[in-house]
Amino acid sequence: MKVSYSKAIGDALKEEMRRDERIVMIGEDIGEYGNIFGITRGMLEEFGSKRVRNTPIVENAIVSCGVGAAITGLRPCFELMYSDFTMCSFTEIFHIMAKWRYMHGPDFKLPMVIRNASGSANGAAAEHSNPVESLFMHAAGLTIITPSCAYDAKGLLKSAIRSDNPVLFCEPKQLYQTKQEIPEDIYNSDYTVPIGVADVKREGADVTLVAIGLMVPRALEAAERLAAEEISVEVVDPRTLAPLDTETIYASISKTHRAAVVEESNKTSGVGAELAAKFQEDLYYELDGPVCRIAALDVPMPYNLEMEHYSIPTVERIMDSIRGMFR
Amino acid sequence: MSYSKEFLCSIHEKMLTLRQMELKILDRYAQGRVPGHIHSAIGQEGTFAGVLSTKKDGDYWKPIHRMHSLSYMMGMDEDAFWGELFGKKTGNSGGRGGMLHIGDFNTGFLGMSATLGNDAGVCVGAAMTIDYDNRDNVVYMIMGDGTSSRGPVYEALTMAKLWNLPVLFICENNAFALSTPAEDGIPVKDALAGRGSGWELPTKVVDGTDVLAVYEAAKELTDQMRAGGGPAILECKNYRWRGHFEGDQCNYRDPEMTKDKMENQDCLKMFEEKLINKGIITEQEIEAFKERFDKQMDAAIERAEAAPSIKPEEIYDNLYA
Numbered sequence: 001m002k003v004s005y006s007k008a009i010g011d012a013l014k015e016e017m018r019r020d021e022r023i024v025m026i027g028e029d030i031g032e033y034g035n036i037f038g039i040t041r042g043m044l045e046e047f048g049s050k051r052v053r054n055t056p057i058v059e060n061a062i063v064s065c066g067v068g069a070a071i072t073g074l075r076p077c078f079e080l081m082y083s084d085f086t087m088c089s090f091t092e093i094f095h096i097m098a099k100w101r102y103m104h105g106p107d108f109k110l111p112m113v114i115r116n117a118s119g120s121a122n123g124a125a126a127e128h129s130n131p132v133e134s135l136f137m138h139a140a141g142l143t144i145i146t147p148s149c150a151y152d153a154k155g156l157l158k159s160a161i162r163s164d165n166p167v168l169f170c171e172p173k174q175l176y177q178t179k180q181e182i183p184e185d186i187y188n189s190d191y192t193v194p195i196g197v198a199d200v201k202r203e204g205a206d207v208t209l210v211a212i213g214l215m216v217p218r219a220l221e222a223a224e225r226l227a228a229e230e231i232s233v234e235v236v237d238p239r240t241l242a243p244l245d246t247e248t249i250y251a252s253i254s255k256t257h258r259a260a261v262v263e264e265s266n267k268t269s270g271v272g273a274e275l276a277a278k279f280q281e282d283l284y285y286e287l288d289g290p291v292c293r294i295a296a297l298d299v300p301m302p303y304n305l306e307m308e309h310y311s312i313p314t315v316e317r318i319m320d321s322i323r324g325m326f327r
Numbered sequence: 328m329s330y331s332k333e334f335l336c337s338i339h340e341k342m343l344t345l346r347q348m349e350l351k352i353l354d355r356y357a358q359g360r361v362p363g364h365i366h367s368a369i370g371q372e373g374t375f376a377g378v379l380s381t382k383k384d385g386d387y388w389k390p391i392h393r394m395h396s397l398s399y400m401m402g403m404d405e406d407a408f409w410g411e412l413f414g415k416k417t418g419n420s421g422g423r424g425g426m427l428h429i430g431d432f433n434t435g436f437l438g439m440s441a442t443l444g445n446d447a448g449v450c451v452g453a454a455m456t457i458d459y460d461n462r463d464n465v466v467y468m469i470m471g472d473g474t475s476s477r478g479p480v481y482e483a484l485t486m487a488k489l490w491n492l493p494v495l496f497i498c499e500n501n502a503f504a505l506s507t508p509a510e511d512g513i514p515v516k517d518a519l520a521g522r523g524s525g526w527e528l529p530t531k532v533v534d535g536t537d538v539l540a541v542y543e544a545a546k547e548l549t550d551q552m553r554a555g556g557g558p559a560i561l562e563c564k565n566y567r568w569r570g571h572f573e574g575d576q577c578n579y580r581d582p583e584m585t586k587d588k589m590e591n592q593d594c595l596k597m598f599e600e601k602l603i604n605k606g607i608i609t610e611q612e613i614e615a616f617k618e619r620f621d622k623q624m625d626a627a628i629e630r631a632e633a634a635p636s637i638k639p640e641e642i643y644d645n646l647y648a
Binding site: 024050053055056058060061062063064065066067068069070071072073074076091092095096100101102103104105106107108109110140141143164165243 | 387418419420421423424425428430431432433437438440441442445446447448449450451452453454455456457458459460478479482483485486489490645646647648
């Protein structure tokens with residue numbers, strides 16, 4: 001069956017809420033409206049207003065409420081609408097959600113998820129287009145997940161909801177409408193995808209391309225086209241950015257001896273900056289050349305659609321960057 | 328309201344426990360034996376003891392950055408208390424969190440954020456759990472007058488009101504936000520009660536040095552909350568005897584004023600005089616309590632100081648469940 005990324009997210013939410021009545025959802029416009037992308041449509045009717053609640057525009061409170069509900073026995077799976085709004089609740093995510101257990105001790109468990117629609121799309125411009133993984137990778141204690149396809153999205157969201165640790169769950173907006181062929185029996189099998197396990201999306205011999213979220217399908221297309229030029233690209237999707245599966249990624253780099261990272265967020269201090277630093281620290285003698293960072297341009301996301309498309313890595317830009325590693 | 332002797336003694340014991348514990352903390356800090364900063368609330372015991380004497384099993388509470396002793400008053404084990412204050416392995420977080428995060432989850436302690444006010448929503452979340460499980464419990468969200476200026480407090484008020492959740496928003500108004508007097512930083516008469524009036528909640532403003540007045544106000548509000556009345560606001564006015572933290576020279580205020588408050592508006596002394604006059608308690612009994620308490624705490628402090636610290640290899644423990 002063909003499954004869209006947004007349907008996979010919605011199905012994971014519904015299946016989990018049917019399985020465990022301690023799971024509750026709150027967020028802006030998730031009730032009757034069904035979330036601005038239609039993901040939670042029908043859930044208010046099915047689960048009632050105690051479990052699916054609209055909030056006013058109160059991002060600070062959404063996250064801190066999640067912490068309070070989680071430590072006292074509910075399993076909140078809350079929504080912040082756009083990833084950019086995580087910055088309204090930066091303190092709550094960075095100080096409270098991430099650190100509460102460490103600061104207060106092992107009696108404090110935070111089985112909570114904060115979902116957000118991430119990255120650029122359709123002229124959403126400077127304040128509604130920012131992937132935020134790199135900002136929060138700095139906060140020890142968080143689990144950060146960014147799935148790149150419907151199968152992973154469903155399985156990882158289930159794992160996130162079942163985890164006893166706080167999870168920031170990022171859903172690249174441009175992926176919502178993308179579809180993936182998944183056998184029906186597997187899709188309906190209550191499968192999960194483990195947290196902290198990267199996935200080799202395409203095997204290759206010459207270069208490891210670590211791709212995140214929206215960049216995974218682009219990396220795969222670039223790899224396909226580069227194969228015709230006899231550059232064999234291995235595409236690795238970390239899926240979980242914290243904790244990071246260095247074992248899988250390092251095994252790949254130790255095989256190909258070249259590494260590149262492609263992400264939708266700005267290049268400066270982005271995910272690629274952290275990964276490149278890690279690779280040179282840990283794998284210096286495995287690398288045949290410098291680590292290549294492919295990322296968004298360091299500008300506030302322009303509103304103009306051509307410039308929006310230009311500012312984040314395209315398949316062509318990824319191909320050019322990879323070619324550059326062999327010159 | 329008329330009270331049993333037993334009740335009056337219990338409320339007195341709470342106040343005296345806070346007083347003696349704060350004195351112990353100040354003493355150990357002065358000796359250079361506490362690693363972090365101490366924010367004392369000595370002199371403000373009436374507010375804390377009065378409000379929290381209404382707590383029942385299953386209720387939750389969130390402290391402020393002041394009155395670390397509160398966690399002990401609420402039933403925390405003394406070894407865990409001093410262990411955390413000294414940053415030792417025996418503390419509730421093994422000394423990872425420190426004095427602003429001392430508390431025992433089993434007493435209903437929700438934790439506290441040192442980014443004051445951003446934890447207001449944590450109380451609303453706990454109230455969601457109470458509401459979800461149809462319990463008649465309440466959540467005590469305590470803040471200072473300084474924190475009552477922070478935005479997240481008002482988001483939490485909005486959520487609690489919207490969903491009719493049992494959160495008692497308590498402003499312990501001690502007249503100073505660090506060095507800034509309330510009259511310079513708060514543009515209304517009552518820090519939280521005034522600004523929170525737009526939320527149209529049951530609201531009371533009381534003299535925080537009168538422990539029974541505080542108790543009565545908190546009792547009336549929490550009784551309504553337990554019956555499904557939704558959130559409420561309680562503002563208790565008192566005065567900060569010490570500086571913001573130990574070592575603060577308080578050059579922003581008149582020392583005569585402080586001296587007057589300490590001598591003439593000591594909530595504990597005033598309450599004790601009342602109880603002694605009524606023949607409910609004797610000075611000898613108070614002295615005997617202090618002696619017992621001192622001995623017990625000195626032994627606990629000795630154990631805490633001798634307790635091990637976590638080892639470097641344990642630094643990542645408890646980061647994840």
